[in-house]
Structures are given as structure tokens and as C-alpha cells.
Amino acid sequence: MPADLAVLGLGHTGLPLAQAATAAGVGVIGWDPDPVAVADINAGRVPPGALAAADLRRMLACGFRASCDPTVLGRVRTAVICAPTPLGEAVDGGSPDLTAVAAAARALAAHLRPHTTVVLESAVYPGTTEQFLRPLLEAHGLRAGRDFHLAYSPSRLDPGNRAFHLANTPKVVGGCTPACTEAAAAFYGRFTERVVRARGPREAEAVKLLETDYRHVNIAFANEMAVFCHSLGIDVWDVIRCAETKPFGFQAFRPGPGVGGHAPALDPGAAPLFATAAVDGRSRLPGHPLRMVELAQEVNGRMPRYVVQRAAALLNEHGKSLRGARVLLLGVTYKADLADQEGAPAREIGARLIELGAQLGYHDPYVPQWRVLDRPVPRADSLWEAAADADLTLLLQHHRTYDLQGLAVKAQLLLDTRGATPAGAAARL
Numbered sequence: 001m002p003a004d005l006a007v008l009g010l011g012h013t014g015l016p017l018a019q020a021a022t023a024a025g026v027g028v029i030g031w032d033p034d035p036v037a038v039a040d041i042n043a044g045r046v047p048p049g050a051l052a053a054a055d056l057r058r059m060l061a062c063g064f065r066a067s068c069d070p071t072v073l074g075r076v077r078t079a080v081i082c083a084p085t086p087l088g089e090a091v092d093g094g095s096p097d098l099t100a101v102a103a104a105a106r107a108l109a110a111h112l113r114p115h116t117t118v119v120l121e122s123a124v125y126p127g128t129t130e131q132f133l134r135p136l137l138e139a140h141g142l143r144a145g146r147d148f149h150l151a152y153s154p155s156r157l158d159p160g161n162r163a164f165h166l167a168n169t170p171k172v173v174g175g176c177t178p179a180c181t182e183a184a185a186a187f188y189g190r191f192t193e194r195v196v197r198a199r200g201p202r203e204a205e206a207v208k209l210l211e212t213d214y215r216h217v218n219i220a221f222a223n224e225m226a227v228f229c230h231s232l233g234i235d236v237w238d239v240i241r242c243a244e245t246k247p248f249g250f251q252a253f254r255p256g257p258g259v260g261g262h263a264p265a266l267d268p269g270a271a272p273l274f275a276t277a278a279v280d281g282r283s284r285l286p287g288h289p290l291r292m293v294e295l296a297q298e299v300n301g302r303m304p305r306y307v308v309q310r311a312a313a314l315l316n317e318h319g320k321s322l323r324g325a326r327v328l329l330l331g332v333t334y335k336a337d338l339a340d341q342e343g344a345p346a347r348e349i350g351a352r353l354i355e356l357g358a359q360l361g362y363h364d365p366y367v368p369q370w371r372v373l374d375r376p377v378p379r380a381d382s383l384w385e386a387a388a389d390a391d392l393t394l395l396l397q398h399h400r401t402y403d404l405q406g407l408a409v410k411a412q413l414l415l416d417t418r419g420a421t422p423a424g425a426a427a428r429l
Contacts, residue, residue, distance in 0.1 A: 003027040005187075006076040008104040010041055010066055012262050012340070013121055013155045014082035015050040020166040022059045024191035030066040031073060033103055041066040048339040074111030078187045080119045081105065081133075082155070087264050096124055098132060105136035112142055117149040117183040119173070120201075123208055123263060124152075129201040130176060144176050151175035151184035152201040154208035160338050170194040174204030213293045216265035218253040220296035223303055226255035226429050230310075237419035237428060255429055257396050257417040258303045258345025260334025265297050304348040307417055307429070308356070311392055314415055314427050320391055323357030328380060328390035330407075331397025332364045339366035346396045347372055361386060365401050387411040395420065 007018045010032045018028045032038050037047065042065060046056050073079060083100035101122050108118065118137060120129050129152040134144050144150035153173045158164060171188045173195060175181030185195040198204040222240070229236035236255065244252035259265075312322040332346035333339060341347070346362075350372040354360055362370055363380040370377050380386030384406070387393045393411040395404070398420040405425065408414050414426035421428065 003029040003072075003076050004078060005029070006031055006073050006079045006108075008032075008073070008079060008081045008108060009083035009100065009122070010037060010050075011047060011082065011084055012050050012159065012342075013157060014080075015041075015047070015056070016157055016166060017080060017082060017121070017155075018064060019051055019055050019059055020191050022062050022064050026190060028059075028064050029072050029076065030064065031068070031070065031104075031107070032066060033068055033107070035068045038066040038068045048341070070107040070111055073108050074113055076116070078117045078119070079108055079112075080121055080153075081108070082121045084262075085122045085124055096122075098124070098128070101128075101133065102136060105133055106139075109137045109139050112137060112140065112148060114142060114147045115149075117151070117180075117187055118144075119150075119184050119187070120152045121155045123155070123212065124205060126202045126205040126209065128152075128205060134176070145180055149175060149177075149180040149183035150201075151180050152204040153184060153188065154204060154211070156211070159340065160335055167191060168193050170196050172196045172198055172204050172207050174198030174201045176201060212263045213265055213290065213296070215253075215263070216259060216300060217292050217296040218251070219256070219259055220299040222253040222255040223299055227306060230429070235423060235428070238423065240419075254419060255417075256303070256345075257307045257349060257429070259300045260341075260343035260345060262340075262342050264343065265293050265300075304345045305352065307345075307349055307394070307396075307415075308352045310427075310429065311353070311394055311415055312356070314413055315392055318413060322353070325358050325391040326389060327353055327358045327360055328386050328393045328411075329360065329362040330364070330383075330393060330395045330402065331399055332362055332367055332370055333397055333399075336398050337366075337400055341367065344397075349394070349396065350377065361390065364397070365399055383407070384410050387414075395426075 004027045005021050006029050007014045008031045010030045018030050022028045044053065044057050044060060046053050081101060081104045083104045085096035085098060085101060087096060120133055134150060138144060142148055151173050153171060156169050171192045173181055173184040173188060175184055181197050185197060188195050226236045229239060240252055240254060243250055315322055315325055329346060329350060332344060333341050334344035350360055354373055361378045361380055363383050363386060387407050387410045390412065392413045392415065395416045395418060398418045404421045408421055408425040416426045417429040419428055
């Protein structure tokens with residue numbers, strides 16, 4: 001069936017976009033190369049962290065369908081690429097893996113029609129839209145800016161945020177030509193309240209870079225303050241509470257056991273071989289390393305180890321050793337009240353605890369099964385009994401269902417890495 005929009009990549013970015021467009025009356029087809037994922041979505045089964053199952057059921061009732069057949073891409077007026085771009089291993093500088101973007105682009109290029117608007121929303125370095133994506137889309141003769149419109153628009157989704165969603169969050173667009181920008185703006189204007197036009201795709205791509213790294217740098221500073229304050233016997237959570245009363249020049253960020261989610265810190269200077277190396281074998285990313293981002297990655301990457309050190313020290317203060325201790329982890333997802341585990345520090349913390357000889361258990365209302373070091377971790381059936389039995393309860397994620405005051409009373413020892421317990425009720429990060 002013909003559709004106005006094809007969303008390529010049906011993960012944490014693509015499905016919410018498809019949901020917003022469908023709700024606004026736009027005919028949407030979702031494309032993904034994974035037939036299992038497509039079958040699950042058409043059956044109403046939602047990937048973790050994408051959107052609520054009820055939202056997907058409403059989308060399906062309104063005509064949305066997923067497909068792994070690339071021929072459906074030739075029947076749409078707009079195509080948005082939301083393919084995942086996970087960071088590669090350190091050996092390649094930690095640059096985004098564009099394999100899925102390339103696969104989506106090649107599938108689209110083979111069926112691309114004139115006058116189609118193509119938008120990239122995946123997290124990429126500045127220059128990717130023009131230097132990597134554009135040649136792939138032009139492989140069959142059509143030219144961006146002449147035969148079809150090409151633009152970049154950074155995803156600004158915040159999973160679980162009840163105040164801001166796609167419709168009321170301004171959408172930034174930057175096209176390869178002014179006409180490309182206007183075509184993308186007209187598309188997003190159908191279901192978003194405000195569209196902000198960037199000078200071009202590189203500026204729009206740099207918006208994603210700035211917004212993502214702003215979060216990581218400020219969380220890193222909060223984490224350093226937490227370590228600093230603890231060494232001096234200062235309550236960092238009280239410091240933040242007081243500081244955020246300043247009505248100007250300060251925005252509160254809070255420390256934690258690490259930084260998870262689908263938007264890792266991006267440092268273009270740390271990746272000497274740019275994505276276009278896959279196209280011409282020679283291109284390199286211009287610019288300089290972002291030193292603040294490098295340091296933020298280092299600081300945030302140390303937090304799981306610091307949490308384990310604090311756990312060992314707390315047990316030692318009470319005459320217990322970490323080796324052989326029963327440790328209960330509360331909340332193993334990357335964000336409160338979500339099932340998504342992408343990048344969650346819980347897995348590294350759990351692995352370090354096991355390697356140091358702890359007997360690990362966990363509880364999370366959103367995660368029925370959990371594995372660390374390729375072995376299953378026992379899930380607590382009764383949270384209260386498990387907390388009372390554990391030598392140490394470690395709060396990694398503050399889900400709303402947790403009664404922390406009650407847990408602080410039940411638990412033998414409670415280490416709160418989120419500052420969610422009342423002062424004095426538990427040891428806090």
C-alpha cells in the first residue's frame with residue numbers, strides 16, 4: 001500500500017518517529033533488514049526502549065506496517081534513515097559504525113524516485129550526510145539537490161520524558177541546498193510545532209555533536225564533584241540541591257554509577273579515519289580533538305570501578321569482605337522506569353563484583369532475566385526479603401516502584417548511587 005513516509009531502521013529513534021507521524025495522519029511504512037524484528041513489530045511486540053506497546057498497537061490499527069522488502073521504499077515521498085550507529089571499538093578510534101546506515105542507503109538508492117525527500121537522523125559526525133550518505137544515494141544516477149532532496153535532522157528524543165516529546169520539541173533541519181532544507185522543514189512541520197533551519201547538513205550534524213557531548217561533559221563534572229566531596233566528607237547531593245536554586249548561570253546535573261543510553265559521547269578528533277574511508281579509502285576527518293570530551297569519557301568510564309570500590313569500602317567498614325558477600329543490585333536499566341539496558345553501567349559493575357568474589361543477585365521490575373559474563377544472575381522474587389538477606393544492597397537505578405525509605409530500613413547496608421534516599425538513611429555516592 002502506498003505511504004507518504006518510509007522510516008528506515010525501527011529502533012529507539014525510528015519507531016517513535018513513525019508513531020508521531022502516524023498519529024498526525026501521515027501514512028507510514030517501516031523498513032528494517034531484520035525479518036525477525038519486522039515480524040515482532042507487526043505482531044505488536046515492541047523492542048525495549050522504543051515506545052509503549054499501546055502506542056504500537058494504535059499505530060498498527062491506523063495502518064502502519066513494517067517490512068523488510070526494499071521495494072516498498074519506491075512508493076514514498078519522504079524517507080528518513082534512523083539506522084543505529086553504535087561506536088566502534090577503541091582500535092578504530094571509537095568512530096560511529098555506519099554499516100547499518102550504508103545498508104539502508106543502498107536499499108533506498110535502488111528504489112529512489114525523483115522528488116523524494118531523504119533525511120538522515122542517525123547520530124553521526126559532521127560531514128557524514130554529504131561525504132558518506134550522498135554518494136551511496138546517487139549510485140543509480142539521481143543527484144541530490146537536483147533530482148531529490150537530502151538533509152540531516154538530529155534526533156532529540158528523551159525516552160521516558162513525559163513533558164517533552166517529538167511534537168513539542170523543536171526540530172533542527174539542514175539540507176544540502178536551500179530547497180532541500182525547505183523540503184525537510186515542510187515534512188517535519190506536519191507533526192512538530194516548530195522547525196529550526198540550520199545553514200546546512202554539517203551545522204545540523206554538529207548540533208547533535210554539541211547536545212550529546214554537553215550532557216556527557218556536565219555529567220562527568222558532577223561525577224568528579226561526587227568523588228571530591230566524598231573525600232572531604234561533604235554531601236554532594238545537598239550541594240547540588242542548594243546550587244540549583246540559583247536562577248541563572250547554572251544547570252543541575254547529577255552524578256551516578258556511569259552514563260548509559262543510545263547517545264554516547266562523540267569526539268571527532270579521536271577517530272582518525274573518518275566514515276568516508278569506506279567510500280574513497282583516503283578521506284580523513286578534519287578538525288581537532290575535543291579535549292573536554294576525551295576527559296569526560298575518561299571520568300565517566302571510571303565510575304563503575306569507583307562504585308565497586310565504594311561498595312568494598314562500605315562492607316569493610318562493617319567488618320565484611322566483598323569476597324563471598326551477597327550483593328543485591330537494584331535497577332539494571334540505563335534510565336529510570338524504562339526497560340532499555342543500552343550502555344547501562346550495571347553490567348560492568350556486576351562483572352567487577354563477580355570477579356572480586358561477590359555473590360550477585362538483582363532486582364528490576366522491567367528486566368525479567370539478566371546475564372553478566374555470559375552467566376545468568378539470580379533475580380530476587382521478593383525485594384524485601386532479598387534486601388534483608390543481602391550483605392549489601394546497591395541502588396543503581398531509581399525506579400518509581402522502589403520504596404527507598406522502606407528498603408533503607410530492611411537492608412543490612414544500602415549504597416545509593418542516585419541520591420534518591422533521604423540524607424542519613426543510607427550511604428550515598
